[in-house]
């Protein structure tokens with residue numbers, strides 16, 4: 001392969017399906033902005049959005065209908081039957097519906113809300129469930145009126161349109177690809193998969209309609225940009241299968257193009273990669289913050305740097321035995337090829353990890369992300385959940401930005417604190433951040449920002465707010481924090497005045513014993529005071545909640561739910577989500593399980609002893625609690641609380657099994673707030 005000079009290298013960064021549909025995933029915007037700031041010709045494509053728009057078009061639905069006709073009548077699920085029976089109406093409505101969701105045809109809301117315009121499949125049955133829950137009994141009453149009132153026409157139409165798309169996604173799953181999801185597409189092929197075998201088998205299978213569509217879009221993107229290098233950033237397991245399909249297409253049709261894989265999934269799960277077959281699809285796999293490895297890689301591609309001087313990069317080399325990177329630890333600075341030489345279990349796996357250690361690009365110098373080239377007017381504002389905080393994730397186009405790199409706290413025992421994306425904390429001055437914000441508003445014309453930090457530091461937020469106020473910028477922003485006591489009522493008010501509309505943070509298991517064991521650095525009462533201060537300042541609050549933490553008893557779970565109930569009741573939080581605790585090999589629990597009273601299960605091996613993905617690890621908790629059963633009750637409770645329902649019910653009523661009475665006093669949170 002003839003190397004192009006660096007000034008002739010043309011880089012295409014790709015967002016693979018599926019990621020969120022309301023706004024671009026930020027990885028390509030960051031990489032493109034950074035590369036352009038270094039004089040590299042760089043462009044970007046969102047193939048997740050493109051795939052969605054192609055599948056949910058007149059042509060896409062016609063192709064889907066052809067697949068449905070191949071199904072035997074007996075195999076047609078209710079959603080498929082509803083689609084087949086109303087196919088003409090689906091074809092007639094899909095184009096205006098997408099335009100409506102793209103905010104290009106607001107007046108269509110009237111017809112959508114008439115409930116006579118859109119064909120309705122099984123997903124619409126949920127509306128009647130809401131109606132019953134909210135006491136709408138009279139025939140002719142609008143069961144959605146409780147949520148949207150008489151004037152919330154646009155929101156109501158958006159919700160109905162989202163149900164319509166969900167019905168179509170169900171049909172696609174039934175008739176074409178059982179792995180299809182809007183966000184977690186085929187993720188079981190990648191999540192902590194010790195072996196590459198299932199993914200290899202899926203990639204060797206004949207293309208289905210989704211694969212064919214993605215292949216067409218990939219080839220069109222390559223034809224448009226004629227890149228010499230394609231970067232595919234995979235943020236999570238639900239984007240892995242499509243990333244490999246994209247790479248497979250490019251390799252088959254344009255073998256001279258250099259392909260590199262990176263992103264959040266790689267940074268957490270592929271750190272010990274020895275599976276050579278990954279390199280049938282990608283030439284390079286890079287770890288952690290992408291900027292420095294990428295510069296080295298591009299110099300290498302341009303013939304200006306030897307392969308031995310790549311940075312945090314896996315390559316396949318015939319006949320060589322490599323060494324994985326240190327498990328979860330920061331790589332030492334200084335010296336070439338600094339990764340410890342750890343022998344692999346089999347001879348000749350041909351995967352080598354190269355780390356010619358050079359300092360990372362400082363957060364203050366990574367440049368301003370750019371959305372140039374992405375179709376910002378084509379993203380879809382969806383409204384799945386009827387909760388004002390929850391909708392922020394699916395509704396509206398937010399510019400995504402980070403206030404700092406990494407987490408300033410980096411102590412929580414369930415978190416990947418040993419990995420770069422958490423452990424390397426670096427900030428930038430408020431002036432730099434607000435310069436970036438101004439540049440982004442100028443470029444996109446949009447003033448909404450989502451700060452995607454793991455936990456934005458209060459000091460940096462205070463400085464940022466002051467700078468936003470000093471420049472009198474009318475932006476709106478929301479982001480993730482730790483509910484720590486520095487968020488005083490005065491600071492919460494200042495943040496709100498600077499444009500903060502919502503905040504999310506981890507309350508995890510609402511139990512002081514477990515918060516302590518987790519090293520979260522907060523108490524339940526402190527969280528109550530901080531969240532209430534945000535609410536009082538007019539800022540919506542979402543709490544990340546957890547269950548199944550080591551040593552968590554049934555009593556702990558019941559008590560935690562009682563705290564959560566009281567937090568909703570007292571107006572401290574408006575939204576929440578219960579995650580099941582997962583032990584990762586990079587977290588303190590995974591590294592020192594004995595400190596948390598649990599024993600790790602051996603990690604599964606792959607048949608050929610080659611390592612592919614490695615992240616979650618099973619464990620034995622001597623408490624023996626059935627967290628699966630309790631989890632169902634917790635999720636039911638939180639769903640209802642978010643809709644303002646069931647706050648006066650005994651928390652035990654949400655569980656399907658007998659659980660003990662809460663030991664938390666009924667007015668504990670009210671007392672903590674001095675109510």
Ligand code: SF4
Nearest residue numbers: 407410411412415454
């Ligand atoms: S859980 Fe959040 S606050 Fe805790 S260490 Fe991780 S990123 Fe930081």
